[in-house]
Amino acid sequence: MDESRGFSRFLAWMTASVALGCLLAAACVVVVDPYRLYQLVRIPGFSDLRPAPEHNQEEIKLTLARKAGANVYVMGNSRAEWGFDPAALARAPGAVPYNLAISGSGIATSRSEFAYLHSRGATPRRIVMGVEFLDFPVDGAAAAPAAAVGKPAGYPIERFKWRFDSLFSLTALSDSVTTLRVQRGLEAPLVTANGFNPMLEYAKYARDEGYYAIFRQRAEDYAASFVRKPRQLAYADSGSSPAREDLRAMIALAGKEKVALQLVIYPYHAQMLALFEQAGLWPLFESWKRMLAEEVAQAQRDYPGVAIELWDFSGFAPYQCEPIPAKGDRRTGTRWYWEAGHFKKALGDLILARLQDDAGSAAPAFGERLTPASLEDNRQRIARERAVCAAAAPSVFTDAGLLVARAARPHS
Numbered sequence: 001m002d003e004s005r006g007f008s009r010f011l012a013w014m015t016a017s018v019a020l021g022c023l024l025a026a027a028c029v030v031v032v033d034p035y036r037l038y039q040l041v042r043i044p045g046f047s048d049l050r051p052a053p054e055h056n057q058e059e060i061k062l063t064l065a066r067k068a069g070a071n072v073y074v075m076g077n078s079r080a081e082w083g084f085d086p087a088a089l090a091r092a093p094g095a096v097p098y099n100l101a102i103s104g105s106g107i108a109t110s111r112s113e114f115a116y117l118h119s120r121g122a123t124p125r126r127i128v129m130g131v132e133f134l135d136f137p138v139d140g141a142a143a144a145p146a147a148a149v150g151k152p153a154g155y156p157i158e159r160f161k162w163r164f165d166s167l168f169s170l171t172a173l174s175d176s177v178t179t180l181r182v183q184r185g186l187e188a189p190l191v192t193a194n195g196f197n198p199m200l201e202y203a204k205y206a207r208d209e210g211y212y213a214i215f216r217q218r219a220e221d222y223a224a225s226f227v228r229k230p231r232q233l234a235y236a237d238s239g240s241s242p243a244r245e246d247l248r249a250m251i252a253l254a255g256k257e258k259v260a261l262q263l264v265i266y267p268y269h270a271q272m273l274a275l276f277e278q279a280g281l282w283p284l285f286e287s288w289k290r291m292l293a294e295e296v297a298q299a300q301r302d303y304p305g306v307a308i309e310l311w312d313f314s315g316f317a318p319y320q321c322e323p324i325p326a327k328g329d330r331r332t333g334t335r336w337y338w339e340a341g342h343f344k345k346a347l348g349d350l351i352l353a354r355l356q357d358d359a360g361s362a363a364p365a366f367g368e369r370l371t372p373a374s375l376e377d378n379r380q381r382i383a384r385e386r387a388v389c390a391a392a393a394p395s396v397f398t399d400a401g402l403l404v405a406r407a408a409r410p411h412s
Contacts, residue, residue, distance in 0.1 A: 026167050026168055028173060028176050029166075029167055029172045029173060029176050030167070032046075032047050032176040032179050032180060033047060033176075033179075034047075034050055034051060034053070034172065034175035034176045034178070034179040035050070035053055035060050035064075035166055035172075035175070036050060036060075036064055036193065037060070037063065037064075037166060045183060046183065047179050047180070047183065048183065049179070049182045049183055049190055050179055050182075050190060050191055051175055051178045051179055051182060051188050051189060051190060051191070052188075052189035052190055052191040052197050053175065053191070054171075055162075055165065055171055056162040056165060056166055057102050057103075058100075058102055058105075058109065058112075058113065058157070059157040059162045059163075059166075060162075060166065061098075061099075061100050061102070061195050062100070062113060062116060062117070062157050063157065064098070064193075064195070065098040065100060065117075065195065066117075066120070066122055068096060068098060068193075068194070069096050070096045070097060070098035070124075070194075071094070071095065071096050071122075071124055071125045071126070072086070072089050072090075072092070072095045072096065072097040072098070072124065072125065072126045072127075072128075073086075073097070073098055073099075073100050073113075073117075073124050073126070073127050073128070074086050074089070074097070074098070074099040074100060074101050074127075074128050074129075074130075074195075075100050075101055075109075075110040075113060075114070075127055075128070075129040075130070076101040076105075076110065076129055076130030076131070076132070076264075077101060077102070077103060077104065077105050077106070077130065077132055078101070078102075078103035078104065078342065079101075079130055079132070079266045079341065079342055079343065080099070080101035080128075080129075080130040080264075080266075081099060081101035081102060081103055081195075081196070081197050082103075082197050082198075082199045082338070082342055082343075083342065083343045083344065083345060083347065083348035083351075084099060084101065084128065084130075084196070084348045084351070084352060085099070085192075085194075085196045085198075085345050085348060085349065085352075086098055086099045086194045086195065086196060087194060087196070088348070088349050088352040088353065089126075089128065089352055089356070091356060092126075092356070095125075095126075097194060098194050098195050099194060099195035099196045099197075100113050100195060101130070101195075103197075106132065106135045106243060106246070107129075107131070107132075107135060107243050107246040107247050107250065108242070108243075108246045110129055110246075110250060111246045111249055111250045111253075114127065114250060114253060114254075115253065116157060118253060118257060123257050123259060124259055125259060125260065126259065126260040126261075126262075127254065127259060127260070127261050127262070128262045128264060128352070128355060129250070129261065129262070129263055129264065130263075130264045130266055131247070131263050131264065131265060131266075131292065132266065133265070133266075133285055133288050134225075134229070135243045136233055136241060136243045136244065136288055136291075137229045137230045137231065137232065137233065137281075137284060138230050138232055138233065138234065138235055138241045139230040139232065139235075140230070140231075140232030140233075140234060140235055140236050141236060142235065143235070143237060144235035144237050144238035144240070144241075145242060187200060187201050187203070187204045188201055189201055196345075198345060199338060199342075199344075202214070202338045206330075206333065207330065208330075209330070210325060210327075210328065210329050210330040210332075211324065211325045211329075211332070211333065211334050211339075212324060212325050212326060212327045212328070212329060213327075214338065214339045215271065215324045215339045215340060216327075217339075218339040218340060218341060219271055219272075219275065219339075219340055219399075219400070219403055220403060220407070222272060222275050222340065222341065223275055223278075223279065223400075223403040223404045223406070223407040224407040226275055226276065226279035226281055226404065226407075227279050227404060227407045227408045229279070229281060231280070231281075231284055232284075233284065233287060233288060233291060244291070244295075247292075247295060248295065251295060251296070251299045251308060252299070252302075254299075254303075254306065254308060255299055255302060255303030255306050255308060256303070258303075258305075258306050259306070260306070260307040260308075261306075261307070261308045261309070262307075262309050262311060262355050263292065263296065263308075263309065263310045263311065264311050264313060264351065264355070265289065265292070265310070265311065265312045265313055265314050265370070266313065266314065266343075267313040267314060267315075267319060267320055267343055267347060267351065267367075268314055268320065268340065268341065269320050269322065269337050269339070269340035269341070269343075270316050270320045270321045270322075270340075270389050270393065270396050271324065271340040271396050271399075271400060272340035272341055273314065273315075273316065273320070273386075274396055274397045274399075274400035274401075275340075275400045275403065275404060277397075277400070278400045278401045278403075278404035278405075279404050286379065289312065289370065289375065289378070290372070290375055292310050292370070293310055293370050293371055293372045293374075293375060294372055296308055296309065296310040296370075296371075297371060297372050309369055310369065310370045310371070311354075311355060311367055311368070311369055311370065312367065312368055312369075312370040312378060313351055313354075313366065313367045314382070315381065315382045315385045315386075316382065316385035316386045316388070316389035316390075317366060317385050319336050319347060319350075319366060320336075320385075320389075321385075321388075321389035321392060321393055321396075322334055322335065322336045322337055323393060324393075324396070350366060351366075351367060354366060354367045355367075368381075
């Protein structure tokens with residue numbers, strides 16, 4: 001009997017200890033607030049900086065955007081998340097901007113975010129959305145994926161699990177500790193109150209390794225991916241693709257709800273465009289631009305009076321042809337690019353300024369509205385820029401050829 005009572009007391013003690021530990025951990029998360037979900041404690045220098053979450057990013061960002069009353073959004077993948085500071089979109093009267101872009105996501109995520117906001121009566125008044133060429137190629141000979149049947153399963157933000165994880169989890173507790181550490185100088189991925197990731201940790205990589213190493217490593221990764229990319233934009237049996245259908249749905253909702261939608265073709269660095277060329281993707285890249293221009297032109301006919309635009313910031317202009325520092329050089333920095341696929345805030349600010357000023361006073365030689373009628377002029381403009389860039393930085397193009405040739409060789 002005594003042993004039974006002793007064991008019961010032990011179980012009760014263990015249960016109380018575990019419960020107390022969970023409560024203390026949750027209290028720590030609430031007080032430190034690594035995801036800005038609670039905002040109960042506001043002490044200067046205590047938790048001003050927040051680490052970029054690795055989990056539940058979409059749910060956290062949508063929650064914060066709605067709390068902020070945002071009505072102007074940046075959407076897209078990591079290029080938009082790291083390059084477009086939404087503060088640059090605050091010029092318009094009444095604009096409350098937020099960056100909803102998520103690294104590794106595609107148009108399906110932007111479509112889901114837009115639909116969720118609309119379903120909650122928080123329809124944006126303006127969206128700037130990056131469109132990623134690399135999301136569109138498909139194996140045209142394969143069968144098209146089956147379309148979703150029935151009603152959607154709901155939006156991730158509506159599920160309880162993410163809210164539990166963001167409070168009662170080792171990840172949330174670890175992010176709380178990281179939050180305290182970044183206040184004291186830890187260089188880690190951060191996210192601002194308006195959803196922008198300034199990529200400050202890349203500055204550390206550049207100091208330690210030099211920009212050449214960053215460009216080179218990513219170029220090798222890109223080359224390996226590009227040589228294996230399919231070469232079609234639609235499945236033969238459907239005449240479309242999931243990315244194209246998501247784009248159409250996004251455009252249609254913007255048109256019906258009179259939301260200004262600016263689609264942005266990213267300003268890939270010349271090294272990345274050279275890799276497109278060497279990997280045989282350039283004709284597909286031009287076909288993709290034509291497809292986008294035709295989709296937008298059709299939307300403008302279907303929804304007259306709604307500002308639906310396509311902007312092209314690709315090419316080989318001096319911005320994209322920014323010199324890559326030499327191997328071993330850890331002192332020379334770059335102004336516009338982290339590496340060939342990701343541009344810096346400085347270039348993102350020029351793009352956002354251009355989108356808000358069609359007269360082009362912010363960056364008159366950078367970026368142009370793309371329509372079916374302007375495609376040929378666009379092609380000629382890029383060809384002229386390429387010739388100038390190739391003369392100024394021939395190694396960008398020769399190195400791209402070597403990287404693609406190496407990536408295409410069968411592994412022994």
